[in-house]
Amino acid sequence: MQTKPFRIGTRGSPLALAQAEETRERLMKAHGLPSDAFEIVVISTKGDRVTDRPLAEIGGKGLFTEEIEAQLSDGRIDIAVHSSKDMPTVLPAGLYLSAFLPREDVRDAFIGRDAGAITDLPQGATVGTSSLRRQALVRRLRPDLNVVSFRGNVQTRMRKLQEGEVDGTLLAMAGLKRLGLQDKATDVMATDAFLPALGQGAICIESRADDAVTDTMLAPIDDEATRTALTCERAFLAALDGSCRTPIAGLATIGTSGLSFSGMILSPDGKTTFEISRTGRPDNAAELGTKAGAAIRAEAGPDFFESWT
Numbered sequence: 001m002q003t004k005p006f007r008i009g010t011r012g013s014p015l016a017l018a019q020a021e022e023t024r025e026r027l028m029k030a031h032g033l034p035s036d037a038f039e040i041v042v043i044s045t046k047g048d049r050v051t052d053r054p055l056a057e058i059g060g061k062g063l064f065t066e067e068i069e070a071q072l073s074d075g076r077i078d079i080a081v082h083s084s085k086d087m088p089t090v091l092p093a094g095l096y097l098s099a100f101l102p103r104e105d106v107r108d109a110f111i112g113r114d115a116g117a118i119t120d121l122p123q124g125a126t127v128g129t130s131s132l133r134r135q136a137l138v139r140r141l142r143p144d145l146n147v148v149s150f151r152g153n154v155q156t157r158m159r160k161l162q163e164g165e166v167d168g169t170l171l172a173m174a175g176l177k178r179l180g181l182q183d184k185a186t187d188v189m190a191t192d193a194f195l196p197a198l199g200q201g202a203i204c205i206e207s208r209a210d211d212a213v214t215d216t217m218l219a220p221i222d223d224e225a226t227r228t229a230l231t232c233e234r235a236f237l238a239a240l241d242g243s244c245r246t247p248i249a250g251l252a253t254i255g256t257s258g259l260s261f262s263g264m265i266l267s268p269d270g271k272t273t274f275e276i277s278r279t280g281r282p283d284n285a286a287e288l289g290t291k292a293g294a295a296i297r298a299e300a301g302p303d304f305f306e307s308w309t
């Protein structure tokens, strides 16, 4: 009989809390445990506190994870629940990604006020998004649009949209679905025209590498297909150094023909793009991602990465 509750660390945003709840529910079901066998511990991060500047400007990856990882390393929490998309490729010593939950919708959603889709926006309309990838992809599709920085939680963005600050914005379908807000999407972007962020839609769980008890706890909720896809995507990102100023997109899927990966890097104005597609065996996921990253890096050449950093 477990006396101390199993502590699940998370950020306090509505999306992060929904992800922590989903993790708790999967663990309850897998182990036949009651809700109070788990405690959700809310931890504030720098990314949560600094809301007035674009993320890439504050310092990119790690913004949403550092404080949580400190508590995990200290043993104040047993696991940390994250959006894979926000996870750096290099983790602090002693921590690792121990489980991946079944992936949600990987696509981006467009939320328009008058026009329902990007293609229907009038000439020069304003699209708000702070993601460098979404900015570049929008400009690639519609060079005439005015793309502006736009942060805040879903509710704040909806208000700004209604008030006319922007004509449209983009959010991950996965986040909208987890918040029960999928009806807000006026268009869902196909992945070939609008390649998602690496890790988009996948919840990952981080824990201590020497914590065998937690490994046993997590084993039944780990999803093999998501783990394989994320292994490939994270290897691709790592091969590109995870430069947070370069718009990067990519998606790995598993089907009857094995593992398929598509990756893309873009100039911020969307005018220059390099794309790569590879297929391989799922048990070679890491190698596939690494090689795709090296190949696209070689094709783009070093000047490509230096030109706007």
Ligand SMILES: NCc1[nH]cc(CCC(=O)O)c1CC(=O)O
Pocket (backbone or CB within 6 Å): 083, 084, 085, 086, 170, 171, 172, 173, 174, 175, 199, 200, 201, 202, 203
């Ligand atoms: N960077 C914030 C972030 N991290 C994960 C998601 C969405 C959920 C997911 O992709 O798993 C979001 C919001 C968004 O991009 O709309």
